[in-house]
Amino acid sequence: MTPDFYAQVLASGLVMGAIYSLIAIGYNIVFSATSGVSFAQGEYVTLAGFTAIGLVGAGIALPLAVLAAIAAATLVSAIFERTTIHPVLMRGPVAIGMVTIGQQIALQTTDLSVWGYGSQSLDPFTGGEPVRIFGAVVLPQAFWVVGVTFLLFIALRVFYAKTWLGRSMQACSEDKEAAASLGINPGLVVLAAFVLSGAAGAIAGVLVAPIVAVYFQSGIEWALKGMAAAIIGGLGNTTGSLVGGFSLGVVEALSSSFIPAGLQSTVPLTLLVLLLMFRPSGLLGRKMARL
């Protein structure tokens, strides 16, 4: 294998890793607020991808379609929180997990009935020829994916550190009872968590739709990879999402070059098992005990 090959594999791994990171961020936000896991997280990726494709197909300009798709998926996440999560909030993380399985099924069925069974794709955000970096051919869309992921990560850090709502969410993730005693409304925090996690998934969806075909079952794949990334990085840790996502993306890209196709899907699971054996809290995590 030439250096060009490894450069290409690394580039591919970083792009997919960025998407995994965004989905992992969504998992982490919900986990921090509820101690539960949202199994519907991958569906927001698919929903936003399909919505953007549908809007562009209806003649709406790409930038507007992308923003509208993110807004729509975020709104759906908020509505689901109010109608299905909020009523079971006090029943604990298992109930929340079960409800999100229902959400996942509902969203997937909706995708199938609205957009059909076939795979579809979105136009790239910007045209232009692919760029060669250290021998790797990199699509302009790849810069959007990685760039927006880092921007979102920074924005999230600022949000947590500088805003009242962000600090409230941080406080709730540390100790819900203490936060409530200080006047923080846990219901509002959970709503904000689902809004943010839905938006993170939706942003991943519109970013990746020009690169990877969207089909009604793709949410499951994204959900599994995103969850693996979140656990690898450490559940509850935003920086860990980034580390976990990029680690998974690069390892997966490398392994797909050398491991038979039938075994490739075992790579994230193998990584998870090894990590849970030797570092149960994940690379940067500290909250596994709360699971």
Added chain:
Amino acid sequence: MKTHRWLAVAAALAVVLPGCSASSPSPSASSSSNAPYIIGGFASLTGGGAALGQSWKQAVEIWQKTVIPDGKINGHPVEFLIQDDQSNPDLASQIVTKYATDNKVIALAGATFGNVLEAIRPLLDDRYHLPLMRIVGRYHDEEPLIKWAFSTLIDHTVAATLMIDYAKQQGWTKLAVVSSDDAFGQAMNQIVQKRIAAAGLTLVDNEVVPFTAADSTPQMTKIREAKPDAVVFYAAGTGATTAWKNLKQIGMTAPILLSPAFQDKKVSQAVGSMADGALIITNGIDSCPLARQKLAFDALHAAGVTDVNFIHTAAWTGLDILKASLEKANIDPDPLKVEAERGRLRDQIEKTQNYSGVSGVISYSPTDHIGITPDGYMWGVFKGTTLTALDQSKCGK
């Protein structure tokens, strides 16, 4: 008192006599001309193979409206049952069992994937003796004969030969192969490798991509590094679509030869402008119907199907042959006779010779239930995302 006795006897007779008449040959059985032909259809209407199953369902529905607008064959009403097997062999077996025992179907149509066909094979050949017009093409060189199943679809083993022959004619001596990791993809991978070796060409890289892969860039990069003269895709699933797109995204310019499973407008649209120039082997091209395909293509187009594919043509041909066989053998749909009549129907289907169908010219024999002749295949080329015939001179003939 006597009056009461007579009344009681009369009442008893009134109750018993209809029962007696029912035990004699029933009106419904004797007037079997009113009994329907029940056909049991099943395909993968959801799940990873839904694109194929949905095409089959479209063709079945439009065929019924077009070919039997009065809903009758031989004067018998036709009841077409349709079930989703979800590409699940266990579910398919349950559906076939129900069709055979509860619904008393005269024949089956459908079966989208090889794993489903394998699962129901003992039910067809050993248990229920039920004829099937299958839409699974042959993808093993030595596929054992399924006595009760008849194919009208592309024979993948022949299509693979034609693809490699074409590459050789073009002077492309170094080939790379991409296949999917499902049973179909793996079987075809072996066959394509054999054909390449038999043609004296060189296999420079062989990549297997996961059926639902989201990114195959690393494997496609290996292909690019191997510098093939052409890349042969014999694969299925969304992973194959992704691989095709990835290969073009990394700047691969070598010609691409695609297997029939890529003949789906949504697949080429997902690949986008990068689909341009790829060649595909098939047996029917939407923009270039042959004379024997015109009726079906016109009906499909009129019903809103904008991308007629090899599944539409196979499903249509299968039903045409089934209808012709029901008529020729004058099959009696009487539920009491259905099991014997299934055998007569099978024998009649097997006698089909030189049937000029939508998917090709079909001839069956006691040792060949695949039937389709090699001249039924044609090459298409993508102009942008639209498939056109490579040889336009065949259109309409």
